[in-house]
Structure formats: C-alpha cells, structure tokens
Amino acid sequence: MYAIVDIETTGSHAADNGITEIAIVLHDGEKIEGRFSTLVNPLVAIPPYVVSLTGITNNMVATAPLFKDIAPNVHRLLQGRIFVAHNVNFDYSFIRHHLQAVGLHWQARKLCTLRLARAAFPGLPKYGLGHICRSLDIPVTDRHRATGDADATTILLEKIMVKGGEKLIKEFLKKEAKEQILPPNLPQDHVKSLPNTPGVYYFHDSKGTVIYVGKAKMLRKRVVSHFTGLDTGKKRQSFLRDIYSITFKETPTELTASILESVEIKRLWPVHNVSQKNAEKLFGIYLFEDGRGYLRLAIDKKRKLLEPLVSFNILSDAHRYLWKLVKDFQLDAACCFLDKSVKEISLTETPAEYNAKVQKAVLQMQEEKGTYAIIETCDTGNDVSCILVEKGRFFGMGLLPEKANPFEIEHIRGHMTPYPENEVLKNMLRSYSEKYPSRVLQLGA
Structure with missing residues (x-):
C-alpha cells in the first residue's frame, strides 16, 4: 500500500543533479513488507558540502x-503504491524526473509525513525529520543516509497512524486536499485564510522578508497555482x-490589484520578481521634421534630454500604438x-x-495626457473603484461612495490614496483605457 522513500542527491533540484543513494520501505499499513536500498x-562529482553532510x-x-x-526495479516497487516521504515533493520530483529520463512513465498519489506530522502532533517547535525524531523519541541511525532516514520516516508514519492517522491520510489523499502540494515550510492555514477576491499577495522567507509579490483576480486560487506541477x-x-508565510491585501478590482502589485514590486524589490525590474528599458514615439519639411513620427529608445510624445516599456507596444495612429489618421507607414x-x-x-494629419495624431497623444478617472464597479460591496x-x-486610487459625484475632481482627490508612478503603470493604464473607453471619465483639471 505504501512506499516510504528517502534519497540522497548531489544537489537540491532534479533537472541538474543526480541521485547518490535510494532506500524504499514497503509497508501495508500495519507492518513492513520489504526493503530496497x-x-x-x-x-x-558530489560537492564537498554534500559529502560532509551525508x-x-x-x-x-x-x-x-x-x-x-x-x-x-524502482519502478516496479513503486507501482500502485502511495508514495510517502518527509518533504515529499523533493523526493518525488527527483525519482519521477530520473525515471522519465530512462523512458519509464510513473505517477503516484503522495503523502508528506512533514505535513501529516503538523496535523497529528501540533505545537512542536520544528518539523524537520531530525527535529521531530528527537521530539517523538524516534531512533535514527545514519542520519542523512537514505536507509536511516527511510526507516525513521517509517516509524514516524506508524506513530501518525496511531494518532488518528487513518482519517488524516484519507483527508490528505482527497483531490481537494491541497496541503500536500504546498511548499514544505508553509503552514496550510496561510492558504486557507486567503479569500477568493482580487488583491495582492506577498511570499515571505524565514526572516519575514518579502521575496515575491503577485496580483490575483482570485487570491486563493492564484496562490495555489504557484505550487501545482512538478517543475524540477x-x-x-x-x-x-x-x-x-503569506500575507495579502484585498483590492476592489483586478486592475487595482495590478497597480498595487507594480507599486509594491518597485518599493520592495523582491528577489524572486523579475519581469518588472527590467521594465524601465523604455521606448518612446518622437516627432521631428525632415529636410523636405515633412513632420515624421518615429520610435526610438528613450533619451535623457528629449521627452517623447508617449513612452512604452515594451517595443511591441510602441509599434502597435504607432500602427494605430497610422491607420486612424491615414499616415504613411514608411514615413513613420x-x-x-x-x-x-x-x-x-x-x-x-x-x-x-500628423498634428492631429500628436494632438490625440497630448489629449491622452489629460486628467481623467477610470471608474469600475467593485467586485464586492456597493462602492465604486476609482x-x-x-x-x-x-x-492614486481609492473607493468612491456609491452616491458620490464623480465629476468633482476635488471630491475625488479626497478619496484617493496617492501612489508613485512608474512606466509599467503608465502603459497599463493606457492599454486599459484603450480597451475599455466606456470606463474612462474625462475630468477638468
């Protein structure tokens, strides 16, 4: 019924590392049926620090x-059994990757004794295998060797079974039970507490430092999606x-979540956020007159001493925008x-x-720099997102009372929380305004 597994490896990720030792304990739920190691x-080469550890x-x-x-033989022993390990996704990802590398397809239901132990023995200081073995008086011989750790994990599983483990195991094996796909150091209740509303979520490391910021239309669903799959x-x-750990901030709409995400990435500079960190390599549309007296629009890299008519952080967006001007104002594509x-x-x-015709196009670009509000119906509540x-x-952005007069700009300012602007936000708001013009309300400055 169960295959309790431990492996030792040359590194922490399966795609670029090898297995140095493997141990499998076959268990029928009551007793050990067999062993392989x-x-x-x-x-x-095994790195020196791994040699010293194992x-x-x-x-x-x-x-x-x-x-x-x-x-x-490994494939045969695992076939049809529930795969059990302490921090199960690590061992599972390695074995699945290396089986696939030799043409053997394998997939199994998984149980993580680390997470089972959290539920069966709440309140322990730590749940790493060494720590929990000391807390529960589980003897360990050859710590950080596959056989010793697999034997210790087997005893731990048996202790969990005594502590109402049968019910726990059934719950963990249900498709809707998400705990076994979570990162090993993340408590399940951090995900359970997430609402399915728009917002921004923050992943924190062991010291509480924010290492990733993301936005979501449905917070819980989006966070869980990070942990699915077996990317090694x-x-x-x-x-x-x-x-x-995970913290979050709810927002009234998906757009306001996207804005807050961009602001927070620029403020916190999380180590695992990449895309928006490089977003300031900008392009702009510039106006100049050629030697024959024709006004011409051109896309170029943004220059320090020249202000473009409009700027973009992605070159393809600049091309798309200029092609639209060519079409709307019947400009010459080659001239642009x-x-x-x-x-x-x-x-x-x-x-x-x-x-x-060029001047009309320029006037439209300048008008887009005017004063306006984007008004949206909130996903929850009766207020209006602005x-x-x-x-x-x-x-900035905020909520307007349902009966507020949106035409009074001074009244609107009083409900707004100011935020710093960046080029990602500029392009985001321009694209949104083009896509949903009915939600844009022009205001007098």
Missing part, C-alpha cells in the same frame, strides 16, 4: 549501479523552499519607419497637407 553512481564520497559511488540500471528546475525549487520595404519615400501630399490620472500622471 542501494548507492547510486550519479555520474557527476558521508557519501565519490569513491563510494564509483562502482555503484547507475540509476538507469536500477530504474526498472533549480529556480522553482529554490523559490518553493524559501516560502515560509514602420514599412521597412520602402527604400525611397514618395508622398503625394504637400508638406502642409501631410503635416496637418483610479485618478492628472495631466497624464497617475495620482
């Missing part, structure tokens, strides 16, 4: 079988191990450097005629 040649040296594994040689890459495995196939630009219009932009700059 062996050293494994990982085909890579005592497994390169010489010890030099003559050991390769994983491909034992894979059929170094980045993901490190990310999951670093998560010790969009049609690269035309080597010599030949306009049938005079400079005055063509420049008049985002205020003044003279082209993001001012």
